[in-house]
Amino acid sequence: MSEQAHPARPGENSGSTDPGSKISVRGLKKSFGTNEVLKGIDVEVADGEVVCVIGPSGSGKSTFLRCLNKLEDITAGSVLVGGIDLTEPKVDLNKVRQQIGMVFQHFNLFPHMTVLENITLAPVELKKQTKEQARQSGMDLLKRVGLEEKADARPASLSGGQKQRVAIARALAMNPGIMLFDEATSALDPEMVGEVLQVIRDLAAVGMTMVVVTHEMGFAREVADRVIFMADGVICEQGSPEEIFSHAQQSRLQDFLAKVL
């Protein structure tokens, strides 16, 4: 998987779409009022590719990620997921979102439900599975993140690391082809970061397509097929972890790395 062909750097191939792309972003712009946060993003993510997004605070990483499942309205440009253009007015967003799992910095678990109910809510409500099937596959997912004994616990009784592992299990419940992580470990105490990263690492190992916004440079270096450096609403530089971390071209990236490494 590390031998993926990397799409060209921004601006170089604005024309054609790689048919193997799971995600294809072209000319993406996003403004909040008059504040233009994304200023034209072009990116292709191939099937099974792990893309890590790094960059300074406020550079638009979260906004970019949230445009990929249209949690944010898109101001201009297009976002294609599995060949479906999310900017089309007629597109069934709920269908598309079932294909994209998302993990949030602050977990966003449903506090009024047990851990297992958090996971089975979507499959049962969307009639993908019967209650019993959902329970079974929910337990399997919990086993996978090492929390089967917490099935009947409330989120409030879990540690931060456990919460985030449940959130990942929940995001996996609809069996998505893509996973989006927005600083999944930033709200965690340092001793819990490892357990969550291990779960993401495991997902990478089984070939899950992932876009991971992270501040964990070591992790990005280890897991990413490609690293994207965002600054000021544009992709400033991208490449293999080696290229980004050891042979940074631009001074902004060099400055950024000097601060975080």
Add this chain to the structure above:
Amino acid sequence: MQRLPIARRTRPGGLAVAGALLTVLAMFFGVSGASAQVPSAPSNVEGKTFTIGTDTTFAPFEFRDSSGELVGIDMDIIRAVAKSQGFTVQIKSLGFAAALQALSSKQVDGVIAAMSITDERKKVYDFSDPYFDSGVQMAVAKDNTDIKGYADLKGKTVTAKTGSEGESFAQSIAGRYGFTVKPLDQSATMYELVKSGNAAAVFDDYPVLAYGVSQNNGLKTVTKKEAGGSYGFAVNKGQNAELMAAFNTGLAELKDNGQYQAILDKYLKSPQDTVSADSSFWALLVSSMPALLKGLQNTVVVTLISFAFAMLLGLFFGFLKVSHNIVSRGVATTFVNIFRGTPLLVQAFFFYFGLPQIIGQPVNIWVAGVLTLSLNSAAYVTEIVRGGIQSVDPGQLEASRSLGLGYGTSMRRVVVPQAFKIMTPALINQLVILLKDSSLLLAIGFAELLYQGQQIYSNNFRISETLLIVAAMYFIVIMILTKLSNIVDKRFNK
């Protein structure tokens, strides 16, 4: 008696204002106030049923006895007339001004409410032959032996009701007999003033005084009554002629066969058994409980029904308020502004007296009561729901939507359950407010707890004790309701 009984009989001003208000409201809703009325052909009244409006409490003409039954001179006369003329009456105890409004809006066919026949009223209503001759009389404290006539008032202070015939009569002779008049607004205060010796005498309506004396209110009369106005039964001008004819015939018959005098004697001469020898608090509690419990039942039922509707409406408008659609938000905001921005009493009057004019048919008092309370409360519930939903972390909705769940499902399964937990204390509070506000429905004659209490103390004059019992009953019910709500809250929001 705390409804300014005399003022109402001499000054039709209140009615005119209420009528004008209704007209304005009707115009506001784009409907002409003058609804076409099919003139009823004068025919025999036998077998028919007429709805008669009356005051809530104006002893001895209309009031509730200790069993909660509406009795009094007016009630006995109209029932006796109905019996002799072979029709049936359905009595609506509404309040004086409310009864006249109901007559105008055709909620009732006629009004009998110790209403004096005046030229001004004759322009709007047709009156029967007078059935009672009123007049002003003087009363002094029961144990007072000094005052035997007006001449004994020299240098003393007397009291009378502000703006009443009693006051004008007292003023007219004050100079001649050398006393001063201190007008007061409340009958109860006037009587207290006399009993405590702060006023030597009170000038009030003869029937009111006579009844009070018969009820051992601590006063006695020592002079004859001064001749005054006469009371009549009223229908809308030019309508219900056959009912009016039957009333006059029936009244004449009652006078001939002695029934009429018997009715007057019953209330004005013989002491009532309601104020029995046992005047302890305990006896009052026992005798008033059946009527009060009936009122309490109505209070609780109207509160619960209204709260259920308020919740449904409040949820609906609350969702509109948090929606992204500007029209939906506007609709919800308008709803809230209307019902939060106008007094509950105006809403109650509108639904009970105004709405019938617009839709052209009577509105049941329960319907009017529930409409008033539920719409008013729904405005507040809407805001509670909006606040509750908005206080749920937006990340919850995002997490749910990111799973592919739709907006409706996400709200239902994720946001609303959490919002409810936040809203529960405010909703319980709203329920308590609703229950307390339901007492305002007494203004349209809805027989809830405070209304029943009023009926009782205007009959037995034991105002403070009766009100204490009523307050205690409200308090207990609200405590129980709060406790129950908290238990339910714990169950569902654990």
